[in-house]
Amino acid sequence: MARYGMVMNVKTCLGCKACMAACSQWNQTPFWAEDGGKWRTRVTELQEGKFPEVKREFFPTICMHCVNPPCHSVCPTGATYINKDGIVLIDYDLCLGCGYCIEACPYDARYEYEKEDLEKDEFYFGEDARHHQVHVDKCTFCVDRLAEGEEPSCAATCVGHARIFGDLDDPKSEVAQLVNSGKAKPLGEYMGAQPKVYYIK
C-alpha cells in the first residue's frame, strides 16, 4: 500500500510538453481529436502584465487524485473508484459514459473516449491498441507502469524535473518532503476535494 502523489514545480516547468506527448503514447489518448486533441495531462500557458513587465508561465495539470473526489461521489454505477494506493481510477466495464464525473471534476481532468477515438486508436496503434470500448478517460498515474516498477510516463520524461512523483507516506521521498515542508500546496484547496497533486509556484 502506498499513497501516491505528485508535486508540480511550476518554477521549473519549461513548457516543453514532453509530458503530454509521453502520456499520449503510453496511454494512447486521443491526440488525434480535433482542435488540438484530448489529453490526460495538459500544459497551459499563462501570461500577465504588459511589455516589458510581462510574466509567462507554463502550468502543468493532471487528475489530482483527490482524497475526496467529487467525480467519485456523482458516479451512479461505482465505475469511479479509489484503489489501495489512493489512485482514482475508472472501471471501464462499469462506466456508462453518462459524463456526470466530467462535469463534477473541478480540475477538468476527464474527457470521453468516444467511438471515433476507438477507431483512431486502432488506426495509429494497430494490434497494440489499448482502448476497446467507449468510456470516460483520465489520468491513472500510469498504474500499469507502476505495476512494472516504472515511474508514470509524464514524470519519467519531464525535462524540467517539474513533475515529482512518489509515495506521500514515505517520508524519505522527494514528494513527501516537499509536501510536508509546506513548499508544495494543492490547487483550489477551498473546494475541499483534497488533491494529492501539489504545486510549487
Add this chain to the structure above:
Amino acid sequence: MISLNRRSFLKISSLVGGGLMFFKPTAKAGLYTPNVKKPKGSIKYYPNICSFCSTACDIVVRTRVNGDFKKPQKIDGNEKSTLNRGKICARGQSGIRTVYNPDRITHPLIRVEGSKRGEWKFKKATWQEAYDYIAKKVKEHNIKPHEFSIFAGQRACAYERLGAFAFLASIGSPNMIGSPMQQCVMAEHAGTDVTVGTMTTHDEFLVDMDNAKLLMTIGSNAAIAGISVSRGVRFAHGKEYNKMEIIAVDPRQGEVAAKADMWVPIKPGTDLPFLMGIIRGVMEKKGYEDQFLRRYTTAPFLLTENADGFPEALGQNTNPQELPFSQGYYVYDEITQTIVQVPGFTNDNLKENKNLKPALFAPKGLTYQGKAVKTAFDYLWDAVQKATPEWTAKICDIPKKTVEEIIYKFSTIRPATVYPGWMDARYETTVPARKAAAILNVMLGAMDKPGGWIFNPEMREGIEKFTEAYEAGKLNNPMALTMAVANCSGLLGMMGKLEGMMYSGKFPLFRGWPHFSRAYFDYRKQKGEKGIPFSLFTNAGFQEAVEGKLSWNGKPYQIKMAYIYSTNPLKDYYGYKTWVDAFTNPNLKLIVVTDILPSDMTKFADVILPDKTYLEKESEIMPDGPNPDMIIRKRFPSVSQIGEAKGGGEIFTIISKAFNGSYQTAAGIVSTFTGWNFKTVAQQLRLAWEGKKELYKAFGDIALEEVGKKLGMSAEQLEKVLEKKGVLKLKDGEELMEEAGMPYKLPVPTFSGRIEIYSTLFAHFNYAYGYDEHWNPVLAYIPIEYRKGANEDFMPKDNEFFFAFGKTPQQTYLTTADNPLLMSITERYPEENFGFWINPSRANKLGLKEGDKVEVENTVSGQKVKSFVHLTELVRPDTLYVMSDFGIDNKMLTYAAGKGVDLGRLIPNRLGPVTAGAMSCQFTVKLRKI
C-alpha cells in the same frame, strides 16, 4: 496572482456547468465488449539514439517482439544516460508516430516522363528500376564526379557523416553541401569556434549549468528550452538546486526568458553592441580572470597595425598558402620589462618560462623593431571603448541601469558563463557577435571547469594526438601536416579539411577539382567581391555552378546532378524562388531525393528513394555527443521492415555504383579518419558495395571489432553490453577534465593552441581573402543597415517592423512537422505557432485584432507572405516574430501541409560574409491587413 489566458485551465467557470458541449450524446450509445486479446509476442527494450534534433539523446524503445516481427510501443529516455539523464522531449516521445506515419514514402518513385519538376507526378518503381534510371542518366549526360553534389541533410550531417564521406570518396567528388551545417552551425558558431577551437558547438561542449551561478543566454532560442534535453535538464537543475541566476537576452520572451531572473528584450540585430558593452564594463571593473587570460589565451600577444591597417600579431604566419601555424609569438614580460617570444603552438604562454608575467596591457609607447605594438587585450579595449553603458543602452534600446546591473553581476559572480548560442537571428554581424560572446566567457575564465564550457572527450583525444605528433616534429612536411590537421578535432580538423582537402584543388582524391564554392570565389573576385572564407560544405555558388557560370583552371565547372538526402533547401536555405529556379534548371540533368516523408523537395525530384527512420536503422559505434563523460553507444533496430524502405547508408552505395564508385577509396578515407584497420574496413565495405550488407551494419561490425579490441572484449561481448545498456561509460567527465583539461593541460584546437581572443585564423583570412571587418582578428563594431536608409539608430514606425524568428520546443522543421502527435500539440496553440506575433500596442494603432489576416512584405527583397496576427505582450513593440518550424506545402503531407509561415518565402537567399549562412533577419517587414 497570474491571470488565465485564452485556454482556461482549471475551468473554474465550469465548476457550475457549461463548457462541456464536446460530450456528444451519440457517443454514449452502447458499450463495447472489452477486447482482452493481447497481441502476440514478448516485450523487449532496444537502445537507440533519437534522431529529431542534434542533441541526439539516448533512448530506449519498448518493443513487442514476435519471432522476426518487431513493433515499437513506447520510447523513453535511457535512464543510464548522463547526457539526457533519462529524459526526452515531446519530439523524442513522438518517434513511433513518424515510423508509422501514413504519409511515408515506402517504395522508390520515378517522375513520369513528360511531367515537370514540382508537379508531383510519379510512378512506383522497383529498386532495380530506380538504379537503372540513375545509372542511365549518369551515362547519358556523362556526369563526372565533380559535376555531382550531395546535399547532406539532417540525418547525414548529424548521424551518418562517415557514410557521406565514404560515399563522396568512393566516387571522387569534393562537393558536399552539409545541412544544417551552413545555416545552422557554421552561420552562428564560427565566432565561437575561432575563439575556443571548436567546430560545431552542438557537439563539442556542454555548458555546466549544474554548477554555474550566473548564466546569460543570447541568440539561443533553441539551445536550452527550445528544446535540447541535455541542456534543458541541466538548466532546470541549476536553476532549482543551485540557485543559478539567469539573464536571457531576446527580443521575444521565449521559454528560457520566461524562466529567467532577468529578461533583456534588446532591439533585434544589436547582439554585437550589447556584448561589446558588457565586455567594456567588465574590463573597466577589472572583473575578468587576470591569471587565466595571461597564461592560456592570446590576450597578451603583441600586435601591430600592418600595412593594410588591421591588427597583426608579431610572429603571425602571413603566407596565405599555408595553414597559419607560427614559429612563435611575442608578449611583454612585466617582470623583466622586455618583449619575449613565446612558443608558436602551446596551451600555456608560460610553458617554456615559468617566470614570465605576460602583460595584458602593454606600457604606453611600446615598440618592437620600430613598430608601435599593443597587446590583443589593448586592441580589444580600443574596440569596445565607445560601448559605454549609455551608448549600449541607446543602441540596444534598453535601460542603462540594466546594462550596468549585468556588468556588475559578471564582474562579481563566479562561476559565471555565457551560453554559446543555438539558433539565433542572423545578421552580417552574427559571427563577430558570437566571437564577442565567446570572448566574454573566456574573460570569466569559464573554460573547461565547473560552471563553464566543458569539452567532450573527442576534442581532448583529437588534440592530444595532434599535439604529440606536432611536438615530436613529425609534421614537418606539408602533406603530413595537412592530414594531421584534417584528422584533429574541432577547428583544426575543420580547417584541415577545408583548406587542405576541399578548397585546395590539389587533393588527389578529387582529381584536381576543389569544392565548387572555391570556383565561385574566383567568380566573385572577377566581380570585385570577396570570397567567403569560413564556408565549409556550404551551398555558396551552387546556383552559379548549375547555371554554368563557374570555371576552374580554365575548364567549365558545372553541377549536373544533385543528390538531396533529408533536407529541404526550398525552405531551410531561404529564398524559395532561387531554389525552385535552380532545381528546375534543365542544366541539372538529374535530381535524386531520399527522404522518409514527401517533403517539398521531393516534388522537384526525378527519382525519390524511401529512407528508413532511426528506429529501423543500424549504426556504427558513436560517441555521446557533447557529453563530458566518455561514453559509447549504438543503434539497435526495433522495427520490422516497412515497405521497401532502405537506409540512407545503403542508398549511398547504390548511387556510388552508378558512378562506378570504388569501395577501396572509401575504405581509405574511413580508415584515415577513424584509425580503423584498412583491411577490415575494405572487407566490410566490399560487402556493402556488393549489396550484401547494409553500410551501417558494416560500419557497426567494424566498430564493434575495433573498439572491442581496445577494450579487451570480443565484438559479440561488446555488442551484448551495448544492446543491454545502450550506453557504455568508459571514463568520467570530471576525471577527464582533471587529467586533460583544455587549455590547462592540453592545447585547444586553434592554430596557436591557446584560447584566442586574437584569432590567428581570422588574421590568416585577411591574407587569403583581403581584409574585412567581419573577420577582424580581435573585434570590430560593425553598424548594420536593416534596409536602405535604416541604420543602427533606426526605429520602425507605422506598419514597419524589425523581424525575428525562433522555434517551438515541440518541432524541428521538416523532421517533425508532419508528425500527427506533434502537430496536434502544435495546433492547441495555433495563434502562437502559425501567426505573426505582434505587440498589442502596435496592433491597436494599425487596427488589428487577434487572428486578423495580414500580408507581410520584406522591404529588402520584396518577398511577401500571408498569415494572421497573434497579439501578445511577449514581444517588443517594434518587432514582428514568427515560428520557423512550419510552412511546408507538399499536399502529400497530411498533417503539415499549408500550416504556418514558410520563411523560405520571406527570407531571401543572401550569403553572409564570413560563413555563407543566410542573413536571415537583416531587413525590415511591412504589415498590411488583408
